[in-house]
Every structure is written in C-alpha cells, then in structure tokens.
Amino acid sequence: MVSARNVAEYFLSDANGREDSDISNLKLQKLIYYAQAFHLAIFDKPFFGEDFEAWAHGPVCPEIYHNYKQFGASPIEFNSVVDFNLFSKDQLELLDEVNDVYGQFSASKLRNMTHSEAPWLDKEATAGTIEKSSMMEFYKNRLK
Numbered sequence: 001m002v003s004a005r006n007v008a009e010y011f012l013s014d015a016n017g018r019e020d021s022d023i024s025n026l027k028l029q030k031l032i033y034y035a036q037a038f039h040l041a042i043f044d045k046p047f048f049g050e051d052f053e054a055w056a057h058g059p060v061c062p063e064i065y066h067n068y069k070q071f072g073a074s075p076i077e078f079n080s081v082v083d084f085n086l087f088s089k090d091q092l093e094l095l096d097e098v099n100d101v102y103g104q105f106s107a108s109k110l111r112n113m114t115h116s117e118a119p120w121l122d123k124e125a126t127a128g129t130i131e132k133s134s135m136m137e138f139y140k141n142r143l144k
Helices: 004-015 025-043 062-071 089-102 107-115 132-143
Strands: 052-055 058-060
Touching (some): 004 025, 004 062, 025 062, 025 089
16 A cells, blocks of 8 residues: 555646646645545545544645645645656556546635535544545545
8 A cells, every 4th residue: 555645745746847836735635635535435445544634724634744834835845756656557547537636726725625525524523533434435425
C-alpha cells in the first residue's frame, strides 16, 4: 500500500512547474481526501493507511498537514522526483481522474464541498476521525 505522502506528492508533482499552480495545504488535503474516498468506493479498500480527521476546514490528514504547514495558504513549493511505479495502473487512472475533476476547483470551493458531505458532517462536532467505512459507503452511493 502506498502512503498518503505518496499520493500528496503525485498531486504536487503534477502541479510542479505550472505557473498557475494553486495547490495549498488546504487544497492538497481535499485532493488526497477525494483520492482516498473514491479508491474506497471503487476498490473496496483504502488507498493508504493514514486517517482523516474532521477539522474546521474539512477533512485533514494530520501527517500531510504538518509536513506542509510551513507554506500556510500559499502554493506548496515542490521540486522532488516522484516514483510513479509505486502506483498501479488503476491507481494512476484514479489519481488522474481526481485531479481532472477536483483539481480545477479552488481550495475554498473544495472545502465547501466537503462541508456538505456526510463523512465530514458526521464528525464535525467532535473533530473526530472520519472512518474509512463511512467514506466508502457515502462515495459508493455518489457513484451510482
């Protein structure tokens, strides 16, 4: 299984070098969240093991947040080489699809989207861990 960091680096690598890159920590959180959510819905298993928590601005993977928090709301500067061989063909297709569908939206739009969805809403009051089973069930229904 790949890690949340591997998935984050996929999105950052894709944006690397583009002058219009707007992947802040907030936007990155939502992209990796949707990658996990749809991987669960399609393949019935997690993309990565790390959990998301229901923070004030939507689902957050704490490990990824702390890794990139120094960038604040600014676009993340990323210049590393990513080994795409870590991902299966199906996973790469999923990442490309998530990037195409959700990457076009601003961080605040993605925040608002997750704020209207049950997995985050169900844990908002406690800032608790968003269960993968909740994500799987909700996003499976979205695919129907």
